[in-house]
Amino acid sequence: xxxxTDHLRFAFQPVVNLATGAVAALELLARPEAxxxxxxxxxxxxxxxxxxxxxxxxxxxxxxxxPLHVNVFAGTLADLGSLAALRDAVRAAGxxxxxxxxxxxxxxxxxxxxxxxxxxxxxxGEGFRICADGVGDGDVPLRLLDDLAPDLIKLDASLLTRTxxxxxxxxxxxxxxxxxxxxxxxxxxxxxxxxxxxxxxAQGGLFAPPARxxxxxVYVPDLPARTGAARPTGPSVREFVRPAALxxxxxxxxxxxxxxxxxPEVSGVLLVDTAGVPVRSVQRDRFLLSLSARYGHALYxxxxxxxxxxxxxxxxxxxxxxxxxxxxxxxxxxxxADDVAVVDHDGRCVGVVRLADLVRSLAESRVxxxxxxxxxTRLPGSDAVTGELDRWVAQGRGFALSWLDIDGFKQVNDGxxxxxxxxxxxxxxxxxxxxxxDGVRVGHIxxxxxxxxxxxxxxxxxxxxxxxxxxxxxxxxxxxxLATVLxxxxxxxxxxxxxxxxxxxxxxxxALPGASWVCGLAxxxxxxxxxxxxxxxxxPTQGRAPSxx
Numbered sequence: 136x137x138x139x140t141d142h143l144r145f146a147f148q149p150v151v152n153l154a155t156g157a158v159a160a161l162e163l164l165a166r167p168e169a170x171x172x173x174x175x176x177x178x179x180x181x182x183x184x185x186x187x188x189x190x191x192x193x194x195x196x197x198x199x200x201x202p203l204h205v206n207v208f209a210g211t212l213a214d215l216g217s218l219a220a221l222r223d224a225v226r227a228a229g230x231x232x233x234x235x236x237x238x239x240x241x242x243x244x245x246x247x248x249x250x251x252x253x254x255x256x257x258x259x260g261e262g263f264r265i266c267a268d269g270v271g272d273g274d275v276p277l278r279l280l281d282d283l284a285p286d287l288i289k290l291d292a293s294l295l296t297r298t299x300x301x302x303x304x305x306x307x308x309x310x311x312x313x314x315x316x317x318x319x320x321x322x323x324x325x326x327x328x329x330x331x332x333x334x335x336x337a338q339g340g341l342f343a344p345p346a347r348x349x350x351x352x353v354y355v356p357d358l359p360a361r362t363g364a365a366r367p368t369g370p371s372v373r374e375f376v377r378p379a380a381l382x383x384x385x386x387x388x389x390x391x392x393x394x395x396x397x398x399p400e401v402s403g404v405l406l407v408d409t410a411g412v413p414v415r416s417v418q419r420d421r422f423l424l425s426l427s428a429r430y431g432h433a434l435y436x437x438x439x440x441x442x443x444x445x446x447x448x449x450x451x452x453x454x455x456x457x458x459x460x461x462x463x464x465x466x467x468x469x470x471x472a473d474d475v476a477v478v479d480h481d482g483r484c485v486g487v488v489r490l491a492d493l494v495r496s497l498a499e500s501r502v503x504x505x506x507x508x509x510x511x512t513r514l515p516g517s518d519a520v521t522g523e524l525d526r527w528v529a530q531g532r533g534f535a536l537s538w539l540d541i542d543g544f545k546q547v548n549d550g551x552x553x554x555x556x557x558x559x560x561x562x563x564x565x566x567x568x569x570x571x572x573d574g575v576r577v578g579h580i581x582x583x584x585x586x587x588x589x590x591x592x593x594x595x596x597x598x599x600x601x602x603x604x605x606x607x608x609x610x611x612x613x614x615x616x617l618a619t620v621l622x623x624x625x626x627x628x629x630x631x632x633x634x635x636x637x638x639x640x641x642x643x644x645x646a647l648p649g650a651s652w653v654c655g656l657a658x659x660x661x662x663x664x665x666x667x668x669x670x671x672x673x674x675p676t677q678g679r680a681p682s683x684x
Contacts, residue, residue, distance in 0.1 A: 212254030232262030241273030415444030512564030551609025
């Protein structure tokens with residue numbers, strides 16, 4: 136008599152790291168050849184739990200070392216309160232729970248939220264990771280999404296055209312510590328949009344279609360750099376995390392040898408305790424060299440591999456790429472090429488980063504950054520400032536956008552010469568650069584025009600630095616004009632609207648004789664003259680523009 140499992144097969148779809156191009160995990164997709172087992176699983180929690188367990192068993196037969204994603208309906212977690220069958224299958228496969236991510240799938244309507252949250256807490260307590268699946272194409276409420284506190288959010292590719300929504304989701308991920316993935320990526324344009332949106336992971340037919348056998352190589356198009364300014368702290372280490380090859384700390388040298396020789400893409404093995412905390416690091420080349428020496432295999436094969444390992448180098452999952460380089464630089468020179476383990480707040484390993492990935496990415500970012508600098512002032516262009524502005528908007532942060540230029544600059548060039556004019560621009564650029572901090576971003580648009588993004592409370596020191604000092608070129612006195620638009624949280628959707636509000640203020644500042652500064656509020660007519668012949672006056676009389684903080 137045939138069972139429904141006789142007509143069930145599983146397909147593997149790679150989850151791709153967009154920073155490294157490597158396969159970060161495999162999602163297991165049930166593919167029934169007959170019957171309606173998936174529809175039944177939606178109605179029958181016990182069956183859905185069995186499907187998740189069968190998926191892990193199928194992956195074990197394929198001998199893949201990659202982390203796994205298994206799909207479970209939200210209703211299943213709410214009804215069962217745990218996933219005992221999945222837990223047993225993971226243990227039987229010799230896997231560790233944190234190598235498996237449970238993708239919680241819609242529908243969420245009519246699912247008791249308290250019961251769902253209790254089920255998620257139980258599964259997470261056993262060590263499994265949690266992913267909120269189908270966001271944007273499903274029915275997950277935002278409040279529930281926040282309460283779930285998932286380790287990963289999978290966004291449907293159809294949302295990539297809704298930039299405001301994607302920015303908000305990226306901000307949610309940044310503040311909660313979750314990774315952002317985009318699923319259903321079918322074109323190179325969608326891939327580029329996913330990366331520009333700040334997604335670390337993606338999956339879809341562009342990289343590789345679901346297949347019966349797991350694959351480790353996928354197609355990833357060459358992608359342009361993300362728009363916007365890089366943070367001074369550098370990119371997050373999460374962008375470079377690769378799957379870790381893990382074995383229990385009691386593993387023998389022979390077990391490690393079999394793993395390394397059977398998986399040439401693995402550069403090292405981490406030996407972990409029962410809680411998943413790395414205790415020893417085994418580097419591929421040094422380990423195999425020890426075993427290949429005369430009598431090496433006879434001496435070490437049946438002994439604990441930990442004897443041939445080193446103390447693991449670790450960084451937290453919130454670390455930056457530069458912090459990883461500091462860890463490498465402070466270690467032994469002979470271990471420069473060793474993987475660095477990335478651990479969560481409990482010290483459990485969530486993956487590894489390779490030095491080559493970090494160096495390549497940081498070098499590329501430095502080249503791109505240098506290409507975007509103005510050759511005269513070495514300040515970034517407007518794209519860097521407007522990109523940071525859009526980030527602030529997505530975070531719900533108030534700001535002040537200012538434009539600064541040199542009055543009558545053509546006459547300065549004609550009267551004092553272009554060399555004196557260039558030196559004046561460099562001097563103004565240096566003065567602005569000296570004000571730069573976490574709350575101030577400076578850009579050189581070109582010519583004698585500068586753009587400044589700042590926290591509102593930083594405006595007075597900024598204005599003093601450029602307006603309260605004498606300027607000259609070739610003996611000719613020179614004045615500057617400054618225009619500022621204050622943008623409270625939610626007052627503008629992006630940098631384009633902020634620039635539109637700034638344009639008339641720029642004209643007003645230029646119309647005033649001598650050094651001038653006018654300040655307006657986004658969406659309100661009139662402006663406050665803060666420097667110039669009408670200083671402390673308002674045109675028209677509407678009171679001083681309020682703060683944007």
